[in-house]
Amino acid sequence: MRERIKNTRQTASERASQAFETASERASQVLKLGKSVVEDYFEDRQQRKEDAENDYEQQKQYPRDLDPLRTDAVEILGENPRMLRGRFRKQADKLEEKADKLENNPKEPGIRERILKWRANRTKIKIDRLRGKLKEGGWKSNDRVRAAKLKDLELKQNRLKKDISERASRRREMPEKLRKKIDEYVQKKVKAMDRKARRKILREEGIEWYDFEEKAEFLANLSDAEKKRIAREAILLVRKKNIEKGLLEPAHSVDQAAPQDKVRKVGDHYERVAQ
Amino acid sequence: MNGLLSKKFLNSIGVELDDKAYAALSEHYEQTLNDRVFKEIVEELTEQQLKELQTLKQASSEELEKWLVNNVPQLDEIVEDEIAILLGEIAENSSNI
Numbered sequence: 001m002r003e004r005i006k007n008t009r010q011t012a013s014e015r016a017s018q019a020f021e022t023a024s025e026r027a028s029q030v031l032k033l034g035k036s037v038v039e040d041y042f043e044d045r046q047q048r049k050e051d052a053e054n055d056y057e058q059q060k061q062y063p064r065d066l067d068p069l070r071t072d073a074v075e076i077l078g079e080n081p082r083m084l085r086g087r088f089r090k091q092a093d094k095l096e097e098k099a100d101k102l103e104n105n106p107k108e109p110g111i112r113e114r115i116l117k118w119r120a121n122r123t124k125i126k127i128d129r130l131r132g133k134l135k136e137g138g139w140k141s142n143d144r145v146r147a148a149k150l151k152d153l154e155l156k157q158n159r160l161k162k163d164i165s166e167r168a169s170r171r172r173e174m175p176e177k178l179r180k181k182i183d184e185y186v187q188k189k190v191k192a193m194d195r196k197a198r199r200k201i202l203r204e205e206g207i208e209w210y211d212f213e214e215k216a217e218f219l220a221n222l223s224d225a226e227k228k229r230i231a232r233e234a235i236l237l238v239r240k241k242n243i244e245k246g247l248l249e250p251a252h253s254v255d256q257a258a259p260q261d262k263v264r265k266v267g268d269h270y271e272r273v274a275q
Numbered sequence: 276m277n278g279l280l281s282k283k284f285l286n287s288i289g290v291e292l293d294d295k296a297y298a299a300l301s302e303h304y305e306q307t308l309n310d311r312v313f314k315e316i317v318e319e320l321t322e323q324q325l326k327e328l329q330t331l332k333q334a335s336s337e338e339l340e341k342w343l344v345n346n347v348p349q350l351d352e353i354v355e356d357e358i359a360i361l362l363g364e365i366a367e368n369s370s371n372i
Binding site: 195241 | 309312339340355356
């Protein structure tokens with residue numbers, strides 16, 4: 001008996017070690033494959049970045065009319081919602097999910113629409129009942145009241161039908177509206193990245209790109225202290241907002257990130273553009 | 276808030292400075308940041324808005340903040356972008372500091 005148990009254990013442990021070896025081999029194969037895929041992706045990305053930089057070098061003009069600059073970040077990340085980060089990414093994901101759901105079920109009414117239909121049905125039942133009673137006849141005074149009520153119900157019915165058809169057309173148009181909203185987020189992000197990249201490149205070249213000719217009068221009427229105050233208030237305002245959102249600890253200065261469980265680290269944005 | 280640039284960030288990019296050098300760098304950083312943020316804000320505003328801003332020279336901080344929030348919708352992005360760019364520049368040139 002003991003011998004049998006011992007043999008069973010040995011067999012089980014042999015099987016376990018064999019299974020482990022097979023799994024390790026498979027895992028290492030997957031890792032190798034994965035590694036080559038990742039390396040290919042980075043090489044491709046680097047190539048695209050170099051192409052974008054070469055394009056810019058060939059096409060740049062000073063000082064203001066730069067071609068729509070294909071920044072390295074846009075070239076790498078593209079102009080799709082996946083480039084968004086943080087709360088804009090979450091919002092874009094939610095909107096996309098909603099749009100997909102509406103497109104996949106175009107005829108399924110929403111909750112409000114269903115409630116309106118239910119109310120319209122109930123109103124119809126009441127109207128039918130009242131008409132029946134009016135047909136039967138009875139007390140004339142009751143008829144007058146019933147007729148007035150019937151009129152009200154018919155008005156209500158018309159209103160409900162109108163609301164239902166409005167809701168239905170809104171439901172049909174909703175996916176497009178949602179995708180437009182996602183595009184707006186993406187375009188905002190693209191503009192911000194474009195602006196950042198242009199400023200960075202022009203600063204590196206030592207070129208001032210602000211055209212303040214039209215605003216010269218305004219600038220002439222402000223002292224340095226006043227200009228500094230405006231900028232300072234703006235910075236402190238943004239800092240206050242970030243503290244309220246919980247993205248920045250009050251004790252930290254502007255560049256210090258909040259603890260690890262918070263979201264933002266200043267500088268990451270820039271590093272992504274620079275890659 | 277002890278200035279806009281922290282020693283922790285500088286240490287993280289391998290820049291260790293004594294107090295005097297840190298104070299000088301911090302002041303230069305603040306000045307550059309203020310300058311860039313101001314220029315970006317002016318760039319975003321129309322002439323009418325600039326005239327309004329001029330009238331707020333003597334206004335309180337709350338009024339100025341309120342006005343900025345209402346008239347510069349991209350204020351968050353402007354400030355965050357400029358901070359990120361400036362910190363990136365410091366990081367890139369850390370060996371020369």
